[in-house]
Amino acid sequence: MxxxxxxxxxxxxxxxxxxxxxxxxxxxxxxxxxxxxxxxIEKTFAEVISKHLxxxxxxxxxxxxxxxxxxxxxxxxxxxxxxxxxIDLMIRTQRSLLxxxxxKLVVLFNQIPPYGASVSKLKSTKWYVKARGIREIYxxxxxxxxxxxxxxxxxxxxxxxxxxxxxxVIFLGWxxxxxxxxxxxxxxxxxxxxxxxxxxDLYPEPNxxxxxxxxxxxxxxxxxxxxxxIRKFNLITEVDYIxxxxxxxxxxxxxxxxxxxxxxYLSNSQLKLLKEKYFKVPNVxxxxxxxxxxxxxxxxxxxxxYKKLLYTADDxxxxxxxxxxxxxxYKEEVQEFYYQQYxxxxxxxxDSL
Amino acid sequence: xxxxxxYYTYFIVKFSFLLYGLILIFIYSSGILLSDRAVKRNKKxxxxxxxxxxxxxxxxxxxxxxxxxxxxxxxxxxxxKSLLAIQYPFYDLLIVNDGSTDNTMQLLIDKYDLEPFDTxxxxxxxxxxxxxxxxxxxxxxxxxxxxxxxxxxxKADAINAGINFAASELILCTDADCIIEQDAxxxxxxxxxxxxxxxxxxxxxxxGIANDSVISNGTIKELRLxxxxxxMIQVVEYIxxxxxxxxxxxxxxxxxxxSGAFGMYPRNRLIDVGGYDAKxxxxxxxxxxxxxxxxxxxxxxxxxVYVPETLCWxxxxxxxxxxxxxxxxxxxxxxxxxxxxxKLFLNPKYRNVGLFFxxxxxxxxxxxxxxxxxxxxxxIVFGIFGLINWTTALLLLFSVYLFGCIFSTVxxxxxxxxxxxxxxxxxxxxxxLAAYLEPFLYHPVLVYAQIKGxxxxxxxxxxxxxxxxRRGFKTID
Numbered sequence: 001m002x003x004x005x006x007x008x009x010x011x012x013x014x015x016x017x018x019x020x021x022x023x024x025x026x027x028x029x030x031x032x033x034x035x036x037x038x039x040x041i042e043k044t045f046a047e048v049i050s051k052h053l054x055x056x057x058x059x060x061x062x063x064x065x066x067x068x069x070x071x072x073x074x075x076x077x078x079x080x081x082x083x084x085x086x087i088d089l090m091i092r093t094q095r096s097l098l099x100x101x102x103x104k105l106v107v108l109f110n111q112i113p114p115y116g117a118s119v120s121k122l123k124s125t126k127w128y129v130k131a132r133g134i135r136e137i138y139x140x141x142x143x144x145x146x147x148x149x150x151x152x153x154x155x156x157x158x159x160x161x162x163x164x165x166x167x168x169v170i171f172l173g174w175x176x177x178x179x180x181x182x183x184x185x186x187x188x189x190x191x192x193x194x195x196x197x198x199x200x201d202l203y204p205e206p207n208x209x210x211x212x213x214x215x216x217x218x219x220x221x222x223x224x225x226x227x228x229x230i231r232k233f234n235l236i237t238e239v240d241y242i243x244x245x246x247x248x249x250x251x252x253x254x255x256x257x258x259x260x261x262x263x264x265y266l267s268n269s270q271l272k273l274l275k276e277k278y279f280k281v282p283n284v285x286x287x288x289x290x291x292x293x294x295x296x297x298x299x300x301x302x303x304x305x306y307k308k309l310l311y312t313a314d315d316x317x318x319x320x321x322x323x324x325x326x327x328x329x330y331k332e333e334v335q336e337f338y339y340q341q342y343x344x345x346x347x348x349x350x351d352s353l
Numbered sequence: 354x355x356x357x358x359x360y361y362t363y364f365i366v367k368f369s370f371l372l373y374g375l376i377l378i379f380i381y382s383s384g385i386l387l388s389d390r391a392v393k394r395n396k397k398x399x400x401x402x403x404x405x406x407x408x409x410x411x412x413x414x415x416x417x418x419x420x421x422x423x424x425x426x427x428x429x430x431x432x433x434k435s436l437l438a439i440q441y442p443f444y445d446l447l448i449v450n451d452g453s454t455d456n457t458m459q460l461l462i463d464k465y466d467l468e469p470f471d472t473x474x475x476x477x478x479x480x481x482x483x484x485x486x487x488x489x490x491x492x493x494x495x496x497x498x499x500x501x502x503x504x505x506x507x508k509a510d511a512i513n514a515g516i517n518f519a520a521s522e523l524i525l526c527t528d529a530d531c532i533i534e535q536d537a538x539x540x541x542x543x544x545x546x547x548x549x550x551x552x553x554x555x556x557x558x559x560x561g562i563a564n565d566s567v568i569s570n571g572t573i574k575e576l577r578l579x580x581x582x583x584x585m586i587q588v589v590e591y592i593x594x595x596x597x598x599x600x601x602x603x604x605x606x607x608x609x610x611x612s613g614a615f616g617m618y619p620r621n622r623l624i625d626v627g628g629y630d631a632k633x634x635x636x637x638x639x640x641x642x643x644x645x646x647x648x649x650x651x652x653x654x655x656x657x658v659y660v661p662e663t664l665c666w667x668x669x670x671x672x673x674x675x676x677x678x679x680x681x682x683x684x685x686x687x688x689x690x691x692x693x694x695x696k697l698f699l700n701p702k703y704r705n706v707g708l709f710f711x712x713x714x715x716x717x718x719x720x721x722x723x724x725x726x727x728x729x730x731x732x733i734v735f736g737i738f739g740l741i742n743w744t745t746a747l748l749l750l751f752s753v754y755l756f757g758c759i760f761s762t763v764x765x766x767x768x769x770x771x772x773x774x775x776x777x778x779x780x781x782x783x784x785x786l787a788a789y790l791e792p793f794l795y796h797p798v799l800v801y802a803q804i805k806g807x808x809x810x811x812x813x814x815x816x817x818x819x820x821x822x823r824r825g826f827k828t829i830d
Contacts, residue, residue: 009752010748013755013758014755016759017755017758017762020759020762020763021785023766024762024765024785027766027770028776028778028781031776128401132400135401158549159398163401186550188546188547188548188549189414189545189547190402190546192412193410193411194406196412197411228412232412251621255522259412283621284478285620285621288476319475319476320476322474323474
């Protein structure tokens, strides 16, 4: 009985193995053919786009001609993967174009099949299709779909909401910050970086009215994002906002605050406040970062502050403080601290030796 | 009466082995499903965070690559050149000369025009062997290079010295003789950029085998499959371990090991746990457990992740002799680390780590060679007493062999489907053949090496890292 079962099992395993071999074979052949096909599409696209953007006089390609050329290489609605590849090529190309050529490419994007491919992706239940659709909408400047995109700003999937929030910044600029208080879910570091970058690239003139309105948000990611914006746009008037987070309970928020404040010089009162907050920072590495920053921006060394650290702080901070004092000419203070470490008892031991 | 006892013993032993085997088959099958899901998802996610975007980004975390070097005079200059060429906007390279007795240090000083700088006030949060000097290059093109010259303390101690002196948010630990893909950091940093409510405490990348491949300017010019059978089988083993094993475990946040040859960690967490343990030969396994235990203790949500792409290439042991030494060391590292962290075993305080992951490592990673060894002995003993039905035993053996073949074939299929490294029919056929020969030419030696390692631990036979002779890569100018 067992033997029969085992023989059946072996037969099943053998069939599975043969099926796997066939699948691997098919996969290799498919990949080879697909690569060839994609290369052909890429080559055709390069030729069409160069002729479309930089035509010889009298040899401009008409829309019908372009559509026919693409159709001949398999860009038809029944082959969505080919269409997607073409869309990806257009997005890649538009990143290196500006002005009139960019406009021409965007117009072409809207005129070739399948029409409305990006917005139709927003209806998909698959997160990556939806996120891709949003990305295509903002990359190809399809402003008319902004409402549909904004609806996705609190999507459960992190990629969908990230793309939607980036799209909001691209389409609405500084005004998009007013949504910050109403966002319900976490924002990743990359999301913050992209938002700041897009804001800086597309709307270089800061609008403090919207920024200050966003200060009301109590969410950690919103605080971090605002700090990054202040840093990127070098908004000296807003430094106090960053300062309040230097001793925040959250490690990452403190990290962002220390990172962002490091690109500013502080007024005397701000520096005083920072020194007060310094003692409330619970992490030694961050305290050292702050110490180096305080040293960098202080014209006059606050001996009292450094002495306090030298005699009361953690060993690593003591060493860093000693380095600062030594390099700034306070060698006697460092030596005094050094010698006072030897207690009478240890000196007696040396004496007896 | 005595026959009855023998028969009952046989019955119990037989079903214990069967149960063990079935659980293992269930775990492996689950691994296939989980890794398939993980690899697909990873591919989709990568579309939304492409390396080109990261290259041009500001505000991304800074990374220091720490590479210990011990007596690597023959290759150190080229290796450093290769490591300096890695693409990342905020990148430092820290080479730690771990008391080399050859000309490693002098070569670095001469080639990279190094000069020592004042270290009077340098701080060392993790204690290490004495650091003698720290060098920086005078040349602007090598400004991201720092070389630490310290007394010998072993690989773990050298990396700890690097962690101490690094000033970045993230640390990538690797070996100076590994070949790192130029865009490796950009890919490794992705999980950190995308972390949300769970802190990423460690990120590993798949490691590939580059024996007999052609290397030029520190990068792989032409990836070839190894000519010898032993490294060839290890290619399959690595594919299986990284693509199915680690990706699968990563999917349920059950990764307990990030390879010492290629792992990225937040510096603050490394300092929190005191860096690597220089006393064990399984320091990478130990570090990952320490990090997880730390996060469990401070009750912060965390994640250990794996990047499925092969970003680091290494040279595998080319013959049985070196292979046995390597696996004997790995086995010792495993047992030492499990012993160090014995308090975690079935301890509900450490949640999944204590209740599932550590017991898995105990029963199925540490236990598997012992079970195999005992299985062989049982087969002989019960065979002598005539209790074994040899037809059934052979059929069972063949079905287990076929299952193993299916498992390896699926791993190769996943790899061929997802990556372009081994894409020709010839290469795939060679990999499949190696996979099917593995149980005969490789696995028995592996079990022997592991049992040898356990034996050394059991009888307290001192044995450190051992000398790993390497043939070196084929390089062209």
